[in-house]
Amino acid sequence: MTRVRYIADSMAEALSAARRNHGMGVRVVHAGARRGGAFSTLSFEVVVEASSRVTQARRAAREALARAVVAARIAADEATASAAAASAPGPASAAVIARLGARLRSQSLPDALVEHVLERVRGEVARADLAEVDAVGRAAALNAVAALLPVSAGVDPVRRGVAGRPWVVAVAGPTGVGKTTTLAKLAAEWRVARGLKVGLVAADAFRVGAFEQLRTYARIIDAPVRAADGRSSAVDALAALSECDVVLVDTPGRSHRDGGRIGEIADLLGALRPDETHLVLPGSASTRTLAESAAAFAAVRPSRIVLSKLDESEGLGALVGAVRTSGVPVSWFTTGQEVPDDIERADARRFAERLLGTVEDGAA
Ligand SMILES: Nc1nc2c(ncn2[C@@H]2O[C@H](COP(=O)(O)OP(=O)(O)OP(=O)(O)O)[C@@H](O)[C@H]2O)c(=O)[nH]1
Ligand SMILES: [Mg+2]
Incomplete structure (x- = not known):
């Protein structure tokens, strides 16, 4: 005990x-x-x-339950899609359905999910009065798309005393996707807005400029920062920050094709045992790259996904596909380069509005 x-x-x-x-x-x-x-x-x-054993077991059970809920919802959605009745829409709703289908496909939503959304919208518009078909179709589409994205905020870290371990949040993902920038945004939010003691670990200190990038942010928000260049020095860095309420760990970007080096990150995180590991996936990547990245980075056992660069995305549907393949809920959206402003708590409805074109990029 x-x-x-x-x-x-x-x-x-x-x-x-x-x-x-x-x-x-x-x-x-x-x-x-x-x-x-x-x-x-x-x-x-x-x-x-x-008991630390009980705590860990409880945390693992909670994560397993969250994943099971996401998996069950995904399975149910896909079953609806494959069982989609061949019910032809009436003439009044055909144009709405056609427009919606075109929009969803242009956003690279996977075909099975397009069918699933259209099926739900068809059902709603079929019951609508002629004058309301557009509005009903729009509302139904928003609901159906929002329901596709599993969302779960990370824990809001609270202040901890010396006896408690800091809440440790790691970011991981492919190269250049916005890991360090996202980490800086979160650090600023928790340090400046919440007044928490925030520590930073640059676990990629061997890369030219990586430590300086994090140190610059750390200086601005007046937070301690430690560099690490491997598993054992990362553990030491974390120990040196044990007085902090929350410690954010930055990891080096890895190509999704480089399973060996992704394994090194998994090994590093295995030693640090973060409370949350956020996989960062960018809206700017292609459907294929996103799918391969989600699969390759399953090795780091992410507990959350950050969807970055939504402002640069040309196909938000591809992100939905990747998130659902991974079965991991989304915690944050990032929508631009500005630290700390361009970050939002993940919100499925807001995401659906973006995907369907009711929110312009930058209007967030
Ligand atoms: N448009 C846009 N750019 C972003 C966003 N987040 C980060 N960036 C930019 O993307 C570039 C890379 O950001 P980093 O945070 O260094 O990416 P990283 O994943 O840490 O990169 P590596 O550590 O090299 O793998 C920088 O120019 C950031 O300003 C975002 O939400 N939108
Ligand atoms: Mg970085």
Whole structure:
């Protein structure tokens, strides 16, 4: 048994963080208010008694359940698509269906999913009055497309005391997809907006310029940063940041064709045991590259996917295909180069609006 202390701005937040990590039945050995820090700010702490084995098992079970839910939903959608009735749309809805089908295909949505969406929309417009066919079709399309994208925000890190391990979030993915930029956006959000102690680890320090890039961001947000050039130095870097509330780990980009070097990243992450590993997949990549990347990076066991460069995407449907193949939910969208502004919490409806063309890029 180890004692783990949770410190947050409210008692409810501290308790809920403890229960999230250790289960509803966790034994609370202390709960109270405290004053601390240079500004003598008021915070609340909860100390719980936790078995690390139970905690890990619980976390693994939660991730497995999330994956099973995503897989079940995907299987159900695909079954609907393959069982799609040959029910021909009435003349009033035929134009709506044709336009929608063209839009979905132009966005590179996989054929089975196009059929699935059209089938759902057909059913809705068939019941609509003539004057409402367009509006009903649009609303049904939004719902059907939104339902295709599994979304689940990462945990909002809370403040942790010295007894607790920092919440560790790693990013991984192909080269140049926006890993470091995304990490900088998240670091700024948590450091500046939430006031958390954020630490950064550049696990790709051997690459020319990689450490400097992260150090520049770290300087701006006044966060400690450590460089690592391999498994053991990454573990040391993480240990050196154990006082932080949250540590973000940047990893080197790897080609999706280079299974060996992706294996090195998996090995590195295996040693660091991050609480969340976010695979970054860019909207700017082709359907094939995305599918191959999602398959190759399954080796790093991502728990979330960040969809980056949505502003540069010419086919958001290809991203849907890759996400569903991987069975991993989406946490964040990134929509431009600006740090920290161009990042949004993943929202399936907003994604559907983009895919269907109701939101212009940059209007986010
Ligand atoms: N348009 C657009 N550009 C982005 C976005 N995110 C990152 N970029 C740009 O993409 C380029 C690469 O970004 P990085 O964050 O260095 O990518 P990376 O994945 O860390 O690259 P490696 O570490 O070299 O594999 C930079 O020019 C970023 O400004 C985004 O959401 N939209
Ligand atoms: Mg990088």
